[in-house]
Amino acid sequence: MVANLRHPxxxxxxxxxxxxxxxxxxxxxxxSGGAAEWLFEPKDVDDLSAFxxxxxxxxxxxxxxLGSNMIVRDGGVPGVVVRLGKAFAxxxxxxxxxxxxxxxxxxxxxxxxxRDAGIxxxxxxxxxxxxxxxxxxxxGGAYGREVKDILVECDVVLRxxxxxxxxxxxxxxxxxxxxxxxxxxxxxxxxxxxxxxxAAIQAEMDRIAASREATQPLxxxxxGSTFKNPPGTRAWKEIDEAGCRGLRLGDAQVxxxxxxxxLNLGKASSAEIEALGEEVRARVKAHSGIxxxxxxxRVGVAR
Numbered sequence: 001m002v003a004n005l006r007h008p009x010x011x012x013x014x015x016x017x018x019x020x021x022x023x024x025x026x027x028x029x030x031x032s033g034g035a036a037e038w039l040f041e042p043k044d045v046d047d048l049s050a051f052x053x054x055x056x057x058x059x060x061x062x063x064x065x066l067g068s069n070m071i072v073r074d075g076g077v078p079g080v081v082v083r084l085g086k087a088f089a090x091x092x093x094x095x096x097x098x099x100x101x102x103x104x105x106x107x108x109x110x111x112x113x114x115r116d117a118g119i120x121x122x123x124x125x126x127x128x129x130x131x132x133x134x135x136x137x138x139x140g141g142a143y144g145r146e147v148k149d150i151l152v153e154c155d156v157v158l159r160x161x162x163x164x165x166x167x168x169x170x171x172x173x174x175x176x177x178x179x180x181x182x183x184x185x186x187x188x189x190x191x192x193x194x195x196x197x198x199a200a201i202q203a204e205m206d207r208i209a210a211s212r213e214a215t216q217p218l219x220x221x222x223x224g225s226t227f228k229n230p231p232g233t234r235a236w237k238e239i240d241e242a243g244c245r246g247l248r249l250g251d252a253q254v255x256x257x258x259x260x261x262x263l264n265l266g267k268a269s270s271a272e273i274e275a276l277g278e279e280v281r282a283r284v285k286a287h288s289g290i291x292x293x294x295x296x297x298r299v300g301v302a303r
Contacts, residue, residue, distance in 0.1 A: 005167045007101045014051050015043040020044040024081065024198070028128070031177055031221045033072025033270040034300060036081035043159065044087050046093035051160025052185075056078065061159055061183040062299060065131035069138070070174055074270045075301035082185050084133060084169050093117045096195055098152070103133035103187040110191070111205060119251040120196025122150055127212055129224060138297075139173045151189040159183030162241065176228055178294055215257045219262035226277055227292040236260040239280055242287040250278040262296075273296060 016254040022039035025031050042048035052061065060079030064070075088104030091113040099119065101110050105227040110132065114122045117260035124145040128135060135147050136154050153167045158181060180186070197271030212218060239245070247254040253267035254276065257263040262273055281292045 007180070008029060011127075013054070014040070015047045016051070017041040020079070024064070024077065027083070028067030028070050028072055029221060030067075030071060030223050030264050030268075030270065030273060032074070032226065032268060034074050034076030034272060034303065036077045037079045039083060040080050041083050042087075045067050045155075045163065048082065048187065049157050049161045049163055049224075050086055051161070052157060052159060055161075057159070063103075063133055063137075063185045063186070065134040066106070067130060068129040069134070069296050071223060071270050071274055071296055072297045073274070073300035074303040077300040084185075084187070084202070085300065087136070088133075088187060090132075093119070094190070097192050099193075101132045103131065103136075103155075103185070103188050103189070105132045106130070106223050107132075107135065111201075113207065114193060115198050115201040118192040118198055120201050120204075121145070121173060121193030122191055122206060123201060126205045127208045130188050130210045136171075136186045136189050137172075137178055137180050140183050143211075143302070146173075150191045152187055152192050153189070155188040156180065156184045157185050160194060163187075168170055198280050209265060215258055217261055217263060220255070220261075222255070222261050223273075223296045225260050226262050227260055227281075228295045230290050230292065231289070234260075237274065238288055238290055242281045242283040243279070244283055247280065247283075249279065253275040253280045254280060270300075271302060 019039045022036045023032050052176040062081050064081050064083045081243045084104035090102045091105050091110055092100045094100050097119055107130060111122055111126040124143045127142045128140050139147050151168050153165055155165050157163055166284060206294050229235050236259040244254050245259050246256045250272040251265040252272040253263045253265050255263050261279060284290055284292050
């Protein structure tokens, strides 16, 4: 435990909800893992900024979106986990090509709003199960597009509580990576697409949805794509060729439908899920010499 959080100094000053020892398993797709030392759900941006400004700088802060690409370790997450709620889930149309999105808005909401406004180029967000904050931090992408292709700027609240707007070139984007400061929370982003017919946008969204349905275990307890695609190949292909399709450790299993997905078949612990991932990495390394890199974020401490 972080000692200076046992009696949080800002409890009486926050307008949002601050919960001690908050279970995170119900909030993440794997449905496993421990608790947050504190879970903070701010009322709005001002509330978040004020909270972080008076929080001891030594206390770690982590943002949580839909928890769709994350393993929360069984010992839980020390410090404060920030979860953005409905106040951060709005999407506004600024002009014929531009959207202003809250950090808690889902990819489905963003892409649907874009469709209704005749803004193309953001359909790929329909296929990423997460929120704008996570997309921006991880340079989320699918179907040949990435956030760096549509991002104009993002609004963040730094660990100090300072609010700042960062342009695209300040984020240092590479494949599934940004250089956002540690502890920063993405509270909004501006995306720019291009004019398109709503019917054409819907057709592309339908194509993406059908492709996901056919190839991914969407109705399972999973964490999405587990490993980054290595240069010149695909992670699932290397995993399959290393004989890992269907590989199981307790209730953790490599999906038979898509080898780059790990599944919780029932009561798998986060330790089992992570260990299975490491076993896959070892087998791929032994088979092809390729070192798979985790794409899933692994947070917290082992039990």
